[in-house]
Amino acid sequence: MADKTLTARDAVSRLEPGMTIGIGGWGSRRKPMALVREILRSDLRDLTIVSYGGPDVGLLCAAGKVRKVVFGFVSLDSIALDPHFRAARQRGAVEVAEYDEGMLQWGLYAAGIRLPFLPTRAGLGSDVLKHNPDLKLVQDPYGTEQLVAMPPLRLDAALVHMNRADAQGNGQFLGPDPYFDDLYCLAADQAFMSCERIVPTAELSAAGHSATIKINRQLVAGVVETPNGAHFTSCAPDYERDEAFQREYVKAAGDPQAWAKFEKRYLSGTEDDYQAAVAARAEEVA
Amino acid sequence: MSSTVTESADQPTGSATTADAPVTRAEYCAVAVADAFAGDGESIASAFGTIPAIGVRLARLTVAPDLLLTDGEAHFVSGTWQIGADPHATEGVVVEGWSPFRTIFDLVWHGKRHVMMIPVQIDGHGNTNISAIGDYAQPKVQLLGVRGAPGNSVYHPTSYWVPNHSTRTFVPTVDMVSGVGTDSARAAGPAASAYHDLRRVVTNLAVLDFGGPDGALRLLSLHPGVTLEEVRAATGCDLHVEGEVPATREPSAEELRLIREVIDPRSLRDREIPA
Numbered sequence: 017m018a019d020k021t022l023t024a025r026d027a028v029s030r031l032e033p034g035m036t037i038g039i040g041g042w043g044s045r046r047k048p049m050a051l052v053r054e055i056l057r058s059d060l061r062d063l064t065i066v067s068y069g070g071p072d073v074g075l076l077c078a079a080g081k082v083r084k085v086v087f088g089f090v091s092l093d094s095i096a097l098d099p100h101f102r103a104a105r106q107r108g109a110v111e112v113a114e115y116d117e118g119m120l121q122w123g124l125y126a127a128g129i130r131l132p133f134l135p136t137r138a139g140l141g142s143d144v145l146k147h148n149p150d151l152k153l154v155q156d157p158y159g160t161e162q163l164v165a166m167p168p169l170r171l172d173a174a175l176v177h178m179n180r181a182d183a184q185g186n187g188q189f190l191g192p193d194p195y196f197d198d199l200y201c202l203a204a205d206q207a208f209m210s211c212e213r214i215v216p217t218a219e220l221s222a223a224g225h226s227a228t229i230k231i232n233r234q235l236v237a238g239v240v241e242t243p244n245g246a247h248f249t250s251c252a253p254d255y256e257r258d259e260a261f262q263r264e265y266v267k268a269a270g271d272p273q274a275w276a277k278f279e280k281r282y283l284s285g286t287e288d289d290y291q292a293a294v295a296a297r298a299e300e301v302a
Numbered sequence: 303m304s305s306t307v308t309e310s311a312d313q314p315t316g317s318a319t320t321a322d323a324p325v326t327r328a329e330y331c332a333v334a335v336a337d338a339f340a341g342d343g344e345s346i347a348s349a350f351g352t353i354p355a356i357g358v359r360l361a362r363l364t365v366a367p368d369l370l371l372t373d374g375e376a377h378f379v380s381g382t383w384q385i386g387a388d389p390h391a392t393e394g395v396v397v398e399g400w401s402p403f404r405t406i407f408d409l410v411w412h413g414k415r416h417v418m419m420i421p422v423q424i425d426g427h428g429n430t431n432i433s434a435i436g437d438y439a440q441p442k443v444q445l446l447g448v449r450g451a452p453g454n455s456v457y458h459p460t461s462y463w464v465p466n467h468s469t470r471t472f473v474p475t476v477d478m479v480s481g482v483g484t485d486s487a488r489a490a491g492p493a494a495s496a497y498h499d500l501r502r503v504v505t506n507l508a509v510l511d512f513g514g515p516d517g518a519l520r521l522l523s524l525h526p527g528v529t530l531e532e533v534r535a536a537t538g539c540d541l542h543v544e545g546e547v548p549a550t551r552e553p554s555a556e557e558l559r560l561i562r563e564v565i566d567p568r569s570l571r572d573r574e575i576p577a
Contacts, residue, residue: 096446136453137457
């Protein structure tokens with residue numbers, strides 16, 4: 017079987033400007049942050065980002081990589097709002113397509129199972145319809161109701177981060193929630209999965225019930241080993257969210273000079289440099 | 303429950319946990335929240351905010367014993383745990399099911415759920431905004447995003463908690479309809495109104511519902527110490543008032559004991575609604 021391991025840089029080199037990219041995880045939980053940081057180092061721009069948004073959206077907006085955000089929320093969980101996304105919206109710097117979070121799931125699912133739409137009540141009566149004028153209603157062919165016809169959210173690429181994976185692209189979550197990562201992979205032309213550790217396949221089944229091997233290899237184009245790669249979001253049970261670092265991120269984002277310092281310290285080098293700076297910071301605080 | 307809770311620096315000294323201390327505004331609010339969930343049966347109670355979190359736990363111990371509550375992550379849990387505490391580190395709390403977001407989304411659309419959300423804006427028919435303030439293309443203030451509000455409000459019972467009842471929150475029209483109000487549901491047709499069910503609005507001043515003419519916001523009760531004039535002045539949208547407005551009911555001695563000794567012995571409720 018094919019060995020799909022590659023570096024984060026190689027994975028990101030397969031992306032192109034203008035692409036629609038789905039990012040797994042939820043809020044500030046199990047985000048593929050190492051891959052996001054690799055995008056920050058790249059020449060990619062004009063991206064459309066589809067996300068249950070957290071600091072992935074914030075960082076990409078701050079770096080000017082984003083043309084449009086397709087979202088239901090952008091939140092850091094323990095801190096309600098992401099400051100960079102907020103600032104980008106308030107500058108009018110990004111377009112948005114805002115959906116109910118269930119509609120977002122439906123869009124990914126429709127794309128994944130190759131349907132032109134999936135019907136739902138969600139959105140009816142709300143301004144989601146007003147601000148997405150392309151959304152159409154569909155007549156129930158068996159009855160009389162008019163429902164929202166959620167169109168597929170087809171992705172050029174998906175990025176997800178799992179606790180464990182094998183080299184062939186089987187991916188395992190060991191935390192409490194798989195989120196919608198498998199749907200992102202299902203909806204994408206190519207999916208790149210980072211993980212805390214690449215292990216032999218037998219270790220996946222030994223580590224937990226087979227239901228935790230949520231992503232199967234036919235959905236995955238490349239596997240990247242990125243230890244601590246979800247930092248500063250949570251990746252339970254490997255690690256919890258780095259709340260102190262997240263607070264520093266939010267504080268720095270509020271002031272251009274502080275943000276420049278944050279970028280210089282954490283985001284100007286390689287992923288190894290990032291992880292070293294994070295470790296050094298932890299030392300300082302301790 | 304043991305009484306081994308250590309005194310923390312933020313705990314008000316003395317009277318807050320004694321049985322005969324005067325009922326605080328926060329406690330009236332918590333009991334009003336519990337009443338909003340009364341008789342809900344085997345329904346998921348999802349609560350945002352401290353007072354709603356107290357209210358749904360109180361409801362499960364009193365008026366709605368079959369409620370399902372989550373740990374805020376991915377599990378249904380039985381039993382009662384303190385506000386601010388980890389349910390999984392609490393004696394008597396047991397995981398009774400797995401509730402990842404995928405499952406919750408299914409159960410939202412299935413309908414046996416009652417959510418209490420915190421609107422940034424709410425109008426006289428219960429349209430609510432948690433998305434953006436001002437011009438949508440370039441908002442004055444970007445908020446969270448609509449999250450699940452559009453779906454919640456057309457699929458299952460929905461209530462609201464307003465910790466700061468003011469003309470900034472109660473507005474003539476909301477800037478971005480996220481949660482669907484009674485008028486919007488009606489206008490959107492049968493598919494939107496089939497399961498649309500706005501229940502209560504509990505605020506720091508009063509309890510309201512949408513039992514006014516054509517689903518209009520109606521004042522149900524005033525918390526003791528609050529006047530009708532005060533509520534009118536703090537409400538920037540139409541408010542339907544029928545006759546003499548009663549006071550929000552007094553908590554029972556047992557409810558006060560549950561709030562003060564079992565659910566919130568650290569009095570975190572006083573941070574949300576100062577005594």
